[in-house]
Amino acid sequence: MNSNYVIKSIKVVSLLLLVMMLGGINSFATGDSAKGKESYNQICAMCHGETGKGDGVAAASLDPKPRDLSSGEYVSTLTDEHIFKVIKEGGESVGKSNLMPAWGAVLSDDKIWDVVAYLRADICKCQHKAK
Numbered sequence: 116m117n118s119n120y121v122i123k124s125i126k127v128v129s130l131l132l133l134v135m136m137l138g139g140i141n142s143f144a145t146g147d148s149a150k151g152k153e154s155y156n157q158i159c160a161m162c163h164g165e166t167g168k169g170d171g172v173a174a175a176s177l178d179p180k181p182r183d184l185s186s187g188e189y190v191s192t193l194t195d196e197h198i199f200k201v202i203k204e205g206g207e208s209v210g211k212s213n214l215m216p217a218w219g220a221v222l223s224d225d226k227i228w229d230v231v232a233y234l235r236a237d238i239c240k241c242q243h244k245a246k
């Protein structure tokens with residue numbers, strides 16, 4: 116093995132590592148929707164309903180009703196940061212009803228991003244649209 120070959124291999128390996136790291140950072144920033152689905156079904160579905168329509172078992176007794184999270188029209192008006200905040204700090208933190216509880220004590224920030232990713236990918240099937 117000559118040293119040129121070794122240097123070349125090191126370059127290839129570092130490039131691969133870099134790509135893997137970037138992939139990792141990226142999936143961190145955008146969340147993992149499969150994991151988000153688990154959290155959603157455990158704690159959000161009872162109010163928002165399994166498909167997000169706001170028809171969970173606990174919804175009937177709530178006023179205001181849990182938001183229809185399947186509405187792409189509505190949820191595309193919300194930024195990811197807004198959705199993150201309302202999950203972490205509750206409805207009141209964004210001027211909405213405190214019937215939307217704060218989940219910061221239950222879900223880590225990573226898990227909240229996973230839920231945001233799940234909402235985008237499967238519940239509203241929408242992205243934020245700037246007006």
Ligand code: HEC
Pocket residue numbers: 154155158159160161162163173177179180181182184193198201202206209210211212213214215216218230
């Ligand atoms: C106890 C019932 C309940 C649970 C559990 C619940 N929510 Fe809510 N959520 C509500 C209600 C009620 C509202 C409507 C608040 C309003 O319009 O003032 C709401 C509103 C929202 C909104 C819209 C915020 C906005 O600015 O319009 C989002 C997004 C949301 N909830 C996400 C979630 C997620 C994700 C979970 C699970 C981590 C969850 N909610 C769990 C009751 C609940």
